[in-house]
Amino acid sequence: MIKIESVKISAKKKTDLKESLIKKYGVRSEIKDFRILKKSLDARKKSDINFIYSFGLKLDDKEERFLLKKYNNITELIEKPYKVPFNNSSESSNNVVVGMGPAGLFSAYVLSEAGMNVTVIDRGRKVEDRIEDVENFWNNEILDSESNVQFGEGGAGTFSDGKLNTGIKDKEGRIDFILRTFVKFGAHEDILYDSKPHIGTDVLREVIKNLRSYLEEKGVKFFFSTKFISFESKDGEVTSLKVADLENNTEYSMECDNLILAIGHSARDTFEYLNGRLNMTPKAFAMGFRVIHKQAFIDAAQYGDDYRDLYEELDPSPYKLTYNSKERGVYSFCMCPGGYVVNASSEKGRLCVNGMSDHKRDSGFANSAIIVQIKEDDLKKDDVFYGMNLQRVVEENAYKTGNGLIPICTFKEFVESFGHHSGLSFDEEFDCENAFKGKFIKADLKDIFPDFIAESFIEGMLDFEKKIKGFAKSNPVIAAVEARSSSPVKIIRDDTLQSNIKGIYPCGEGAGYAGGIISAAVDGIKCAERIIVS
Numbered sequence: 001m002i003k004i005e006s007v008k009i010s011a012k013k014k015t016d017l018k019e020s021l022i023k024k025y026g027v028r029s030e031i032k033d034f035r036i037l038k039k040s041l042d043a044r045k046k047s048d049i050n051f052i053y054s055f056g057l058k059l060d061d062k063e064e065r066f067l068l069k070k071y072n073n074i075t076e077l078i079e080k081p082y083k084v085p086f087n088n089s090s091e092s093s094n095n096v097v098v099g100m101g102p103a104g105l106f107s108a109y110v111l112s113e114a115g116m117n118v119t120v121i122d123r124g125r126k127v128e129d130r131i132e133d134v135e136n137f138w139n140n141e142i143l144d145s146e147s148n149v150q151f152g153e154g155g156a157g158t159f160s161d162g163k164l165n166t167g168i169k170d171k172e173g174r175i176d177f178i179l180r181t182f183v184k185f186g187a188h189e190d191i192l193y194d195s196k197p198h199i200g201t202d203v204l205r206e207v208i209k210n211l212r213s214y215l216e217e218k219g220v221k222f223f224f225s226t227k228f229i230s231f232e233s234k235d236g237e238v239t240s241l242k243v244a245d246l247e248n249n250t251e252y253s254m255e256c257d258n259l260i261l262a263i264g265h266s267a268r269d270t271f272e273y274l275n276g277r278l279n280m281t282p283k284a285f286a287m288g289f290r291v292i293h294k295q296a297f298i299d300a301a302q303y304g305d306d307y308r309d310l311y312e313e314l315d316p317s318p319y320k321l322t323y324n325s326k327e328r329g330v331y332s333f334c335m336c337p338g339g340y341v342v343n344a345s346s347e348k349g350r351l352c353v354n355g356m357s358d359h360k361r362d363s364g365f366a367n368s369a370i371i372v373q374i375k376e377d378d379l380k381k382d383d384v385f386y387g388m389n390l391q392r393v394v395e396e397n398a399y400k401t402g403n404g405l406i407p408i409c410t411f412k413e414f415v416e417s418f419g420h421h422s423g424l425s426f427d428e429e430f431d432c433e434n435a436f437k438g439k440f441i442k443a444d445l446k447d448i449f450p451d452f453i454a455e456s457f458i459e460g461m462l463d464f465e466k467k468i469k470g471f472a473k474s475n476p477v478i479a480a481v482e483a484r485s486s487s488p489v490k491i492i493r494d495d496t497l498q499s500n501i502k503g504i505y506p507c508g509e510g511a512g513y514a515g516g517i518i519s520a521a522v523d524g525i526k527c528a529e530r531i532i533v534s
Helices: 017-025 061-070 102-113 127-140 174-184 201-217 268-274 295-303 386-401 411-417 451-467 517-533
Strands: 002-010 033-042 050-058 074-076 095-098 118-121 221-223 226-234 237-245 250-255 258-261 280-282 285-294 322-324 329-336 340-343 353-356 365-374 406-410 440-442 477-482 489-491 504-506
Touching: 002 017, 002 061, 017 050, 061 074, 095 102, 102 118, 102 174, 102 201, 102 258, 102 517, 118 226, 127 201, 127 340, 174 517, 201 221, 226 268, 237 258, 258 517, 268 386, 285 295, 285 329, 285 353, 285 386, 285 451, 295 365, 322 451, 329 353, 329 451, 340 365, 353 365, 353 477, 365 451, 365 477, 386 477, 406 411, 411 451, 411 477, 504 517
Parallel strands: 095 118, 095 258, 118 221, 258 504, 406 440
Antiparallel strands: 002 050, 002 074, 033 050, 226 237, 237 250, 280 489, 285 365, 285 477, 322 329, 329 365, 340 353, 406 477
């Protein structure tokens, strides 16, 4: 099979990709196999936007050899699929995974594929019940502090855009394995080749249910509404854990030889318990606001004002922006084209937001976190929870400001509340009612953050105006607060991925080793691999 790279296809009209290849390269023999390997978008010249493809083709051997010699962009396609390590041990061990986000689910998946027994617990409910809990919160303001946007089957990513791009290196093929697993259980095949793949929360929910059903058939045991309370150890090794059955208000113990702690970045009570038992340190993170534009504005800025007349197949456009002041960085994070701002709270009396979108990204609104670095210098090294407590204070401020609802204002209103003179002639406020999941209220957001965050946010927004004309001038709506971009703590582990208590594997985003669905899933796989080969 051969690989054809850097094939430019105009975005101005729909194209039969096979026919285009046949014509471009003079293919004569039968195409026995055809795959899209990669698809990206080149929108640098707005009047001539193109898709850039890489393809895999299986032709007869003679024609493949001819094309390999003739074209510099054609090479032999060499595939090295990821293989689950083989478990050499004949002894059965008790492997418990705490948390059903991507780190927990993929660690359980790989352990199960290796033939090992696995028990998975989560304080939240199964995804179909969790959806009811979340919608009840959004519609009726009734928060279930154990089953919500942060906790439950699928983790926080279940109520997100479902972005699957990552910057981590991967020579072992784990990322491709993860993407193919998603497709196996119901995701669209385009995630295998799109340069910025995303599932969408609507599709991800079905994928998670299908994955759970498969794992149950393989013998994996799932316990929902089951909260990790504590663990016991002997001679520096974990022996058991205590859990609470939240449905029946009882507690019991589980034997445990290996414990994967995939607890997520919002398990603050669990962090507090672990402090003093496991080695932990404060970690840099970032906080800010969700910023909402009309998606049509972002599309015109990225594709050109006349993009609708020129192009047929362009998806709602994302953006990525960064700014570095003398003090700290400001950047876009978890940008959701065609998405919603969601109330992502998990603690009573505190409020935070996140971004979410369905697979079609068709809400009509674009939103992104615009967040400000909280650097290591800002933290107190002798206070593991300095950053976490700062998050709590900010979320309490947001809750009080909005009286329990998502507090919002326009960027113009926010700037003017500080007495700034931006020099911009702001556009009129636009209707954003359908940009939210959860109730919202207009409010003065000035006193939610410490001044250094608010000032840096304004400075960054004004710089982004230079990079995307109208980004600030269009008077976007800002929603408070984006406080949980990543974990504010790190649970220390050694080269074997274990904590100071052997058999405990701190894992994923909550433990401080990942920053999104894919990186968390990769970390879960790595922890599973260590257990399999140990």
